[in-house]
Amino acid sequence: MKRTRHGSGKGLPEYRKPRNPGEIWRGTIERLAWGGKGLARSEDGRLLLLSAPMALFPGEEVEAEVHWKARHGEGNVLRWSKKDPRRVPAGCPLAATCGGCDLWEAGAAVAELKQSMTADLLHRQLPEGTNWSYLPAPADARRHRIQLHWDGTSLGYHRRSSHQIVPVNGCPAAADSLSKAIPRLLEAIQAKLLPQRPQRWELATGTPEGRVVAIAEIGEKRHIWLLEPDGWHRDDSELSEAFDDFTLWHRAGGFFQVSPPWAVKAFGSVLENWDLKGGTLFDLYGGVGLFSALLGKRFQHRVLVEFDIAAVEWAKKNLDQLELPSQCIAADVGKWLPENLGGPEDLILLDPPRSGLEPEVAARLLSAKAETMVLVGCDGAAFCRDIQRMSPCWKLMELVVLDLFPLTHHVECVGLLKRG
Numbered sequence: 001m002k003r004t005r006h007g008s009g010k011g012l013p014e015y016r017k018p019r020n021p022g023e024i025w026r027g028t029i030e031r032l033a034w035g036g037k038g039l040a041r042s043e044d045g046r047l048l049l050l051s052a053p054m055a056l057f058p059g060e061e062v063e064a065e066v067h068w069k070a071r072h073g074e075g076n077v078l079r080w081s082k083k084d085p086r087r088v089p090a091g092c093p094l095a096a097t098c099g100g101c102d103l104w105e106a107g108a109a110v111a112e113l114k115q116s117m118t119a120d121l122l123h124r125q126l127p128e129g130t131n132w133s134y135l136p137a138p139a140d141a142r143r144h145r146i147q148l149h150w151d152g153t154s155l156g157y158h159r160r161s162s163h164q165i166v167p168v169n170g171c172p173a174a175a176d177s178l179s180k181a182i183p184r185l186l187e188a189i190q191a192k193l194l195p196q197r198p199q200r201w202e203l204a205t206g207t208p209e210g211r212v213v214a215i216a217e218i219g220e221k222r223h224i225w226l227l228e229p230d231g232w233h234r235d236d237s238e239l240s241e242a243f244d245d246f247t248l249w250h251r252a253g254g255f256f257q258v259s260p261p262w263a264v265k266a267f268g269s270v271l272e273n274w275d276l277k278g279g280t281l282f283d284l285y286g287g288v289g290l291f292s293a294l295l296g297k298r299f300q301h302r303v304l305v306e307f308d309i310a311a312v313e314w315a316k317k318n319l320d321q322l323e324l325p326s327q328c329i330a331a332d333v334g335k336w337l338p339e340n341l342g343g344p345e346d347l348i349l350l351d352p353p354r355s356g357l358e359p360e361v362a363a364r365l366l367s368a369k370a371e372t373m374v375l376v377g378c379d380g381a382a383f384c385r386d387i388q389r390m391s392p393c394w395k396l397m398e399l400v401v402l403d404l405f406p407l408t409h410h411v412e413c414v415g416l417l418k419r420g
């Protein structure tokens with residue numbers, strides 16, 4: 001077979017030839033794309049996707065370093081010649097370097113920016129006329145879990161688009177108790193009271209925030225230390241999440257919502273507005289039972305499927321304590337999910353990980369006999385793909401986009417689907 005060499009641009013039409021790498025481009029941001037990138041156009045009409053560390057506003061004039069591909073360019077904003085008047089100083093001294101948050105300077109306009117980037121995605125991926133609304137985050141929503149990295153010298157977050165560490169001494173995006181625990185973790189590692197080897201550390205707290213635990217994976221095992229006034233103590237601790245109507249327990253280091261008080265309020269208000277009740281709730285990717293608890297007695301019975309065995313044990317205890325009879329199954333949803341799941345009175349609720357539904361799960365749901373489904377997704381693009389995959393049999397009736405991840409471009413999508 002004859003091979004064709006690519007790369008020199010020789011023989012390509014003029015518009016497809018690669019330009020100089022790292023070219024400086026000046027122009028105006030037209031609108032925001034999914035992921036928080038600014039969309040602009042070069043003089044010859046090619047699309048440009050531009051990133052900036054702390055938010056971009058449509059209409060801003062910028063200077064960017066751009067790398068050209070065959071049909072479009074990508075680059076980073078270096079400076080602004082005209083800034084949007086709504087831009088505010090970042091509330092964190094590390095905002096420009098740390099990779100944790102990317103909308104610090106959006107200020108009060110954050111909801112507008114996140115809605116406009118979500119609109120861009122939904123417009124391209126979902127049918128015309130999709131009914132959707134947006135719920136902004138309250139100003140006091142803070143992270144109850146943070147992941148830090150220790151490289152043997154520094155403790156901090158990863159630098160934007162890199163594995164280098166930005167040392168941190170506190171974090172205004174995290175709950176106050178976690179922020180204050182960061183220097184205490186560093187102190188204990190440096191004093192050799194905690195393991196020295198380079199690794200990832202998670203700090204977590206419950207609801208209301210208070211008890212702080214540090215979690216490290218060592219070999220195959222998860223080790224947990226509880227922060228007490230006199231330092232860190234080994235404690236195979238669980239965390240409790242107490243909300244207005246129920247309390248849930250989970251193992252420290254296991255999955256729970258990042259901003260639990262706000263997430264529970266937001267999910268609760270969405271589910272309350274939808275007429276969800278009936279026979280069996282299939283709570284798939286159910287964790288420790290958050291959605292089963294939220295829907296409570298609106299269903300006669302619950303089947304929760306989750307592959308983390310510790311989470312399933314907690315789900316059993318949590319739902320028993322709430323007097324919600326449930327079958328909690330430790331299994332991979334992809335292996336467990338039968339054809340023809342449920343009946344007309346039942347609800348299938350799916351809250352998969354960020355990557356969304358595996359193709360065979362989406363395919364098997366086409367034959368389900370339940371008539372109502374709720375799909376939850378923390379990656380908008382994966383969520384839209386799953387809606388498309390199920391569209392031969394399931395119609396998206398309503399979509400609520402929740403800002404569960406303040407200061408970042410991420411959102412949570414919650415969709416109500418009906419068979420049809």
Ligand SMILES: C[S@@+](CC[C@H](N)C(=O)[O-])C[C@H]1O[C@@H](n2cnc3c(N)ncnc32)[C@H](O)[C@@H]1O
Pocket residue numbers: 255256257285286287288289290291305306307308311331332333334351352353354
């Ligand atoms: C986004 S979390 C949702 C958990 C729960 N619904 C909640 O809100 O607390 C996804 C959950 O799915 C579980 N999970 C991931 N892949 C799975 C699979 N293939 N089968 C079963 N559970 C899975 C994870 O352990 C995690 O608890």
